[in-house]
Amino acid sequence: MGIHSATTIMLLLLFYILVFLPAGIMTDLASDRAALLSLRSAVGGRTLFWTTTQQTPCNWPGVQCDNTTNRVTALHLPGVSLSGRIPLGIFGNLTKLKTLSLRFNALSGPLPSDLSSCLDLRNLYLQGNRFSGLFPENLFSSLRDLVRLNLAGNNFSGEISSGFNNFTRLRTLYLENNQFSGSLPDLNIPNLEQFNVSFNNLNGSVPKSLRSKPKESFIGNSFCGSPLDEICPTKENVPPAVSVDLDRNRKKKNGLSGGAIAGIVIGSVLGLVVLLLLLFILCRKRTTKKTSSVDIGASKLTDAEVLGEKPLTGSGTGSNGFSVAAAAAAAMTTSSTAGVNTGGGADGSGNKKLVFFRNSSTIFDLEDLLRASAEVLGKGTFGTAYKAVLEAGMMVAVKRLKDVTVSEPEFREKIEFVGAMNHENLVPLRAYYYSKEEKLLVYDYMPMGSLSALLHGNKGGGRTPLNWEIRSGIALGAARGIEYLHSHGQDISHGNIKSSNVILTKSLEARISDFGLANLVGGLPSTPNRVAGYRAPEVTDPRRVSQKADVYSFGVLLLELLTGKAPTHALLNEEGVDLPRWVQSTVKEEWTSEVFDLELLRYQNVEEDMVQLLQVAIDCAAQYPDNRPTMAEVTSRIQEVRRASLIRGGEVQDVDPDPDRVHESD
Numbered sequence: 236m237g238i239h240s241a242t243t244i245m246l247l248l249l250f251y252i253l254v255f256l257p258a259g260i261m262t263d264l265a266s267d268r269a270a271l272l273s274l275r276s277a278v279g280g281r282t283l284f285w286t287t288t289q290q291t292p293c294n295w296p297g298v299q300c301d302n303t304t305n306r307v308t309a310l311h312l313p314g315v316s317l318s319g320r321i322p323l324g325i326f327g328n329l330t331k332l333k334t335l336s337l338r339f340n341a342l343s344g345p346l347p348s349d350l351s352s353c354l355d356l357r358n359l360y361l362q363g364n365r366f367s368g369l370f371p372e373n374l375f376s377s378l379r380d381l382v383r384l385n386l387a388g389n390n391f392s393g394e395i396s397s398g399f400n401n402f403t404r405l406r407t408l409y410l411e412n413n414q415f416s417g418s419l420p421d422l423n424i425p426n427l428e429q430f431n432v433s434f435n436n437l438n439g440s441v442p443k444s445l446r447s448k449p450k451e452s453f454i455g456n457s458f459c460g461s462p463l464d465e466i467c468p469t470k471e472n473v474p475p476a477v478s479v480d481l482d483r484n485r486k487k488k489n490g491l492s493g494g495a496i497a498g499i500v501i502g503s504v505l506g507l508v509v510l511l512l513l514l515f516i517l518c519r520k521r522t523t524k525k526t527s528s529v530d531i532g533a534s535k536l537t538d539a540e541v542l543g544e545k546p547l548t549g550s551g552t553g554s555n556g557f558s559v560a561a562a563a564a565a566a567m568t569t570s571s572t573a574g575v576n577t578g579g580g581a582d583g584s585g586n587k588k589l590v591f592f593r594n595s596s597t598i599f600d601l602e603d604l605l606r607a608s609a610e611v612l613g614k615g616t617f618g619t620a621y622k623a624v625l626e627a628g629m630m631v632a633v634k635r636l637k638d639v640t641v642s643e644p645e646f647r648e649k650i651e652f653v654g655a656m657n658h659e660n661l662v663p664l665r666a667y668y669y670s671k672e673e674k675l676l677v678y679d680y681m682p683m684g685s686l687s688a689l690l691h692g693n694k695g696g697g698r699t700p701l702n703w704e705i706r707s708g709i710a711l712g713a714a715r716g717i718e719y720l721h722s723h724g725q726d727i728s729h730g731n732i733k734s735s736n737v738i739l740t741k742s743l744e745a746r747i748s749d750f751g752l753a754n755l756v757g758g759l760p761s762t763p764n765r766v767a768g769y770r771a772p773e774v775t776d777p778r779r780v781s782q783k784a785d786v787y788s789f790g791v792l793l794l795e796l797l798t799g800k801a802p803t804h805a806l807l808n809e810e811g812v813d814l815p816r817w818v819q820s821t822v823k824e825e826w827t828s829e830v831f832d833l834e835l836l837r838y839q840n841v842e843e844d845m846v847q848l849l850q851v852a853i854d855c856a857a858q859y860p861d862n863r864p865t866m867a868e869v870t871s872r873i874q875e876v877r878r879a880s881l882i883r884g885g886e887v888q889d890v891d892p893d894p895d896r897v898h899e900s901d
């Protein structure tokens with residue numbers, strides 16, 4: 236009996252192992268397979284590459300299984316033309332999913348609420364689709380392991396729920412470019428590194444818990460208070476006139492009194508009269524100005540045309556009425572009365588003259604510059620840059636240098652060297668002015684501003700959409716400019732390559748600016764954050780830069796062009812992670828396409844070229860200088876990439892013809 240029953244138990248066990256256990260596994264895997272096939276029949280796309288003759292879905296493109304549990308754990312289907320609604324009943328079966336990436340498809344309708352069955356889900360990438368409706372409430376209580384959640388570029392609406400607080404492991408929360416409305420709840424997610432709700436319909440103040448996030452994470456809404464520049468209305472800061480108006484409005488609801496109506500009419504008439512008077516005075520002033528500047532005359536206008544810098548605005552006056560004179564005249568007037576010996580122009584006569592380079596005979600003189608109206612373009616490491624509109628209509632960029640440490644002869648020698656540089660990808664330095672009190676550099680004004688402003692927005696302005704062709708063209712132009720500088724000798728480097736020093740022409744061609752300035756002001760400061768993101772790891776003293784350090788900075792600039800992320804992105808920096816490291820780790824995890832700017836992913840068929848350019852960027856940003864290519868090599872590699880793109884040119888298609896889904900709305 237003993238032996239008999241033991242044998243029976245063994246046989247039963249064997250039967251169970253052979254029949255039920257695999258059947259159980261197969262049942263799970265078979266149900267995963269069935270779910271995937273349902274997904275395919277619902278939303279199609281290139282899932283057609285899945286071969287149904289294979290019993291296991293684990294080898295299907297985009298599908299990953301766990302070897303031990305034999306279950307589907309990851310589904311990567313980015314940009315494979317999936318479209319339509321995902322019905323309920325699919326994710327209810329894919330219960331072991333850890334990663335779900337359906338980025339950049341055309342999926343629409345609400346997010347299926349049975350995603351709540353995927354209790355192990357860590358990464359949910361749904362950006363660049365047309366999902367709409369609310370983010371399902373039930374997911375807040377089930378997806379507790381979520382680490383990355385990207386819903387950007389969809390049509391999700393409703394309020395942003397405080398339920399997001401339940402995702403305590405969340406590190407990335409991208410909700411930008413949706414239709415979320417209402418106010419932002421207090422989100423206290425301890426590990427949240429990357430957060431973005433820009434370009435929704437949100438309003439109110441940014442909750443305290445999120446104020447450390449950069450301004451860019453909130454723009455494109457109606458937020459007020461920190462970190463945005465808009466001041467929130469309070470009892471204190473609402474001007475009394477507004478309160479009166481509010482009172483009036485209240486009365487208005489009850490019907491306006493006769494007195495109020497009379498007041499409004501009289502007020503309006505008076506306002507109109509004052510406005511007309513002002514306009515009249517302004518017109519008179521202009522006429523006087525024109526007649527008094529006859530001496531600028533036709534010949535100077537012709538010179539201005541030689542420079543090709545006609546004003547963008549007809550008036551030629553600065554936008555804020557500030558004038559170069561106001562900024563610099565004080566110093567210069569003092570210098571001209573202070574004595575002839577302080578030196579002025581190149582003639583050494585003490586006359587306060589601008590010194591022009593490359594046979595640009597005196598197109599305008601210091602007086603003209605002093606009379607020009609100007610607008611501050613920005614404050615940089617070396618001083619303040621102004622846009623100056625001369626009376627002849629010509630526009631120039633003037634840099635007032637601060638903290639010049641070199642002697643006058645040394646200054647003149649160094650600036651002559653800079654002025655002699657002549658390449659289509661460098662911002663031309665036209666002239667300079669040197670006196671004891673004032674050092675000015677005059678450049679051609681570039682109407683499109685810097686690459687940094689275009690990529691990340693500037694002065695409250697949004698991002699400018701830049702497609703692959705423009706970005707790769709900018710990369711090539713900038714590389715050529717730096718290569719040209721490096722061709723002047725081993726010791727010649729720029730030392731401050733970054734996106735705000737890549738200035739763009741009207742046709743969006745890149746020109747490198749600020750070359751040679753570090754030598755005049757005794758080098759770059761050692762700590763500013765905005766330079767730090769571009770600085771090569773071996774550069775401990777910013778005054779000791781090298782060509783290989785320029786190559787590194789250029790690599791970071793390329794990464795910025797490809798990812799759309801600023802290397803000094805506060806979110807990345809908070810973690811101490813820099814752009815090259817972030818890109819390298821993402822690529823290592825085989826999520827290469829995760830790094831590209833959303834806008835670039837709209838263009839099919841160039842992804843291969845984007846990956847090639849990414850490789851150039853990664854090589855440039857190599858940790859050890861010896862492993863980095865030379866700028867000449869970089870230029871020819873970018874040229875190759877561009878050539879390949881152009882050959883494919885005819886095939887380049889816009890995956891997503893709906894511009895509102897990506898950054899076009901920025």
Ligand SMILES: Nc1ncnc2c1ncn2[C@@H]1O[C@H](COP(=O)(O)OP(=O)(O)OP(=O)(O)O)[C@@H](O)[C@H]1O
Pocket residue numbers: 612613614615616617618619620632634662678679680681682684685688731735736738748749
């Ligand atoms: N020639 C130019 N034409 C048009 N805009 C310019 C020109 N030169 C500079 N700018 C603008 O002026 C701003 C300030 O420039 P500046 O070079 O002084 O500082 P920066 O580039 O921000 O920093 P850094 O001094 O460290 O290089 C830049 O962001 C750029 O947009």
